[in-house]
Amino acid sequence: EKGGYDHFMLKEIYEQPRAILDTFRGRMLANEGIIRMAGVDDNIEKFVNANRILIVACGTSWHAGLVAEYVFENLTRIPVEVEYASEFRYRNPIITENDVVIAISQSGETADTMAAIKLAKSKGAFVFGVCNVVGSSISRETDAGAYTHAGPEIGVASTKAFTTQITVLTLIALKLAQKKGTISKSEFHQYLSEMDAIPAKVEKTLESANHVKTIADIYKDATNFLYLGRGYNFPVALEGALKLKEISYIHAEGYPAAEMKHGPIALIDEQMPVVVIATRKGHYEKVVSNIQEIKSRKGKIIAVVMQGDKSIKKIADYVIEIPETLELLTPLLTTIPLQLLSYYIAVMRDCNVDQPRNLAKSVTVE
Numbered sequence: 001e002k003g004g005y006d007h008f009m010l011k012e013i014y015e016q017p018r019a020i021l022d023t024f025r026g027r028m029l030a031n032e033g034i035i036r037m038a039g040v041d042d043n044i045e046k047f048v049n050a051n052r053i054l055i056v057a058c059g060t061s062w063h064a065g066l067v068a069e070y071v072f073e074n075l076t077r078i079p080v081e082v083e084y085a086s087e088f089r090y091r092n093p094i095i096t097e098n099d100v101v102i103a104i105s106q107s108g109e110t111a112d113t114m115a116a117i118k119l120a121k122s123k124g125a126f127v128f129g130v131c132n133v134v135g136s137s138i139s140r141e142t143d144a145g146a147y148t149h150a151g152p153e154i155g156v157a158s159t160k161a162f163t164t165q166i167t168v169l170t171l172i173a174l175k176l177a178q179k180k181g182t183i184s185k186s187e188f189h190q191y192l193s194e195m196d197a198i199p200a201k202v203e204k205t206l207e208s209a210n211h212v213k214t215i216a217d218i219y220k221d222a223t224n225f226l227y228l229g230r231g232y233n234f235p236v237a238l239e240g241a242l243k244l245k246e247i248s249y250i251h252a253e254g255y256p257a258a259e260m261k262h263g264p265i266a267l268i269d270e271q272m273p274v275v276v277i278a279t280r281k282g283h284y285e286k287v288v289s290n291i292q293e294i295k296s297r298k299g300k301i302i303a304v305v306m307q308g309d310k311s312i313k314k315i316a317d318y319v320i321e322i323p324e325t326l327e328l329l330t331p332l333l334t335t336i337p338l339q340l341l342s343y344y345i346a347v348m349r350d351c352n353v354d355q356p357r358n359l360a361k362s363v364t365v366e
């Protein structure tokens with residue numbers, strides 16, 4: 001059942017090229033320049049006329065929502081807010097009939113997310129679900145939706161659900177951008193053909209597994225980790241830190257790279273590994289200077305860079321390369337080595353990777 005892998009988590013990490021492909025297969029016709037998704041097409045007016053999009057979710061799904069915030073705002077120019085379902089639910093939020101609420105949930109059973117959906121519906125908002133489990137409670141409660149076709153996710157630590165959530169949300173954003181005319185035809189085509197190439201690039205990224213394992217061996221005994229990223233990759237930093245906490249029980253925090261100097265830099269010493277997502281696109285120079293600040297305080301740098309990177313190679317202790325792609329799509333690649341890093345560290349620390357202590361696959365209490 002684990003298909004020859006030691007753990008479900010590893011199997012699910014390796015399933016990502018296929019899972020992402022399954023998520024856009026039949027929905028995105030890259031050559032023809034078409035995206036069709038019944039749940040979106042049937043409600044297209046609600047989406048394009050939305051005053052704002054509110055995203056509600058928990059945990060890893062909330063991180064996917066944060067990536068989507070950057071993607072939607074950039075492509076569609078619709079204002080987006082991302083809320084923890086549990087906070088949204090209990091603070092008398094402002095919701096109107098002109099809001100579109102997107103609820104993201106792998107299991108489709110998360111109680112906090114369900115409660116947020118019911119509240120949004122009671123205020124007259126249109127609620128769209130992005131779920132993985134077909135026929136789940138959330139997929140039934142929402143007005144419309146789109147499934148991530150990731151296949152069953154057994155490991156408690158969410159992996160392929162995250163990348164397929166980002167895939168679905170990016171398709172929706174692209175569809176709306178095309179409809180609204182907020183991106184040019186040629187940009188639209190470029191995004192589609194780059195998305196088409198993502199499964200193969202995820203496959204390529206997975207080839208760095210052995211190298212990541214070596215890095216894991218070096219830092220497995222650390223007691224703290226920092227994860228830094230900017231823009232589209234800031235939520236990936238949060239997700240990388242969550243993954244490490246969950247399965248290896250090492251304390252980790254994710255930060256937007258530039259926030260370092262506003263506090264967390266005080267934590268840096270020779271014991272502190274810092275994972276920096278530093279793709280050549282998007283604030284690259286700034287991230288390079290963030291890395292220099294860490295180096296000069298003797299922090300250890302593990303950098304996720306784009307193939308062919310030269311400057312960061314010179315200053316980082318270790319680099320992990322991902323193939324070149326458009327900045328907006330980089331989270332689909334940068335996530336992979338962070339999943340592998342936490343996986344290998346957890347295995348080396350003898351942790352129960354698939355069923356970490358105190359955690360359940362779906363959290364059905366509020």
Ligand code: M6R
Binds near residue numbers: 058059104105113157
């Ligand atoms: O099933 P959901 O996506 O609604 O679950 C939300 C969180 O409970 C979930 O992502 C949790 O944070 C995972 N254990 C993360 O790996």
